[in-house]
Amino acid sequence: MLERLSARIEKSWYQNKWWNIWLLPLSAVFFLLSHARRLWLTVIVKAGKNNKIPVVVIGNINVGGTGKTPLTCRLVELLNEQSIKVGIISRGYGSNAPHYPYALAQGESAVIVGDEPKLLRDRLDCPVVIGPDRNAAIKLLSEKNVDLILSDDGLQHYKMARDYEIVVLDANRKLGNNWLLPAGPLREGGWRLKTVDTVIFNGACNDDGMKNCMEIIPSAWVNAKTSERKTLDFFAGQKLHAVVGIGNPQRFFTTLDSLSVEFTPHVFADHHAFTASDLAVADDYSQQVVMTEKDWVKCAAFANENMWYLEVNASLSAGLETKLIKDLTALTETDL
Known part of the structure; x- marks a missing residue:
């Protein structure tokens, strides 16, 4: 029963239905708690960088898949072509590593390291470190002689300082009903898109007016x-x-x-x-x-x-590919 209720709630997120209106009080509580947490971590005890390696976050403001992992793969390929050695950090959702932070080896079991980190490590053959403490993961990865660090998700992990933020949105779903969890799909309000460096729409490259798009x-x-x-x-x-x-x-x-x-x-x-x-x-x-x-x-x-x-x-639009190469390459040059 709970599974069916959860499925109905999630379905309503993207159908502009008011069926979820009864959840708005819980969304208000979510807003207060998340806003207080964000204020504490970004203003009062603002995160400081613990190394000189630029950190790029690839995340989203809504729940569900938006295409972050394929984008991460493509960015690693593009940066490698610029002779930039990239490392990746991830929370490692669903992992059971012997300790954290944990540096993945080639061919490890997804039961141990999680599905997305294993995919990234095996497909890209680049350093990948998992752990709930992103700063500890960054510290370990910085010992791997990398020039730039990509954080697969972690946009809301404000304890982690970052140099560049990328948000990926599903071009069809977008922000759904624009409500915060649990009445809607949003972890943060739509205002957050105005504060990041690049917003990418996944699935919008057939729209002539869409510049930052991918397929x-x-x-x-x-x-x-x-x-x-x-x-x-x-x-x-x-x-x-x-x-x-x-x-x-x-x-x-x-x-x-x-x-x-x-x-x-x-x-x-x-x-x-x-x-x-x-x-x-x-x-x-x-x-x-x-x-x-x-x-x-x-x-x-x-x-x-x-x-x-x-x-x-x-596959990134030509303009987006050029922009990301320019922006991310500049980060590594700044930190030389």
């Missing part, structure tokens, strides 16, 4: 067991089971529609700790199971050859 572009089907790669039309016209445990599952389903596949959805909570039984959905409808790369990293240990993940990449 999540699928690149290949990859076998979850063998790593065999297939072109995007490999499953066209076929029936599949789509298993997903991300913040915005509809984005994955929309991509599957664009690839002309028919599918039965199997939706789990964001950061769900998958087990083999969760993927035991093959039947007469289909023997093939597909998922996101983020979900695959948690399933690799028990995947079979009938399971595939969709590899995706962030």
Whole structure:
């Protein structure tokens, strides 16, 4: 019952419905507590930098997936092309590391380090450190000889000093009903967008008036067991089971529609700790199971050859790519 209520509340966030109005008193309490916390950490005991390495935060002001991880991957690639060595810090949601902060090794289990940090470490082969104390993570990462640090999320972690802030918004969902949690999806009010350095709209590059935009572009089907790669039309016209445990599952389903596949959805909570039984959905409808790369990293240990993940990449508009390279390169030059 509670799960159905939660799902209905979240659905109402993005449908401009007033069904959630009964939650506004709780949103008022959330506002008072979060505002007091922000005031304390940004004015009274303002965070100071504990190193000279520039820190760039990639976050959002609403809950749910907006495309931060693909953007992080693309920024690392762009900065590496400028001979800038990048390190990444993350809270490590769902991790069970032996200690924190914790520096990831290549190929570690998502059970130990969390799904997103594992994806970033394995795909990018750059230093990644996890831990709830971002400042401690920065201190450890600063020992890895990096030129710039990307913080995957952490926009509201005001104990962490930062040099540059990027917010990613879903171009379709935007800010939903513009209410704070729990009546709406916002961690902070829309005013916060005016204080960050760059706001990026994910999925708006077809809008001629949108300059700072990006698209999540699928690149290949990859076998979850063998790593065999297939072109995007490999499953066209076929029936599949789509298993997903991300913040915005509809984005994955929309991509599957664009690839002309028919599918039965199997939706789990964001950061769900998958087990083999969760993927035991093959039947007469289909023997093939597909998922996101983020979900695959948690399933690799028990995947079979009938399971595939969709590899995706962030494609930035030309103007945005130029702006970010210029801005972030300038940060490293300032700190020389």
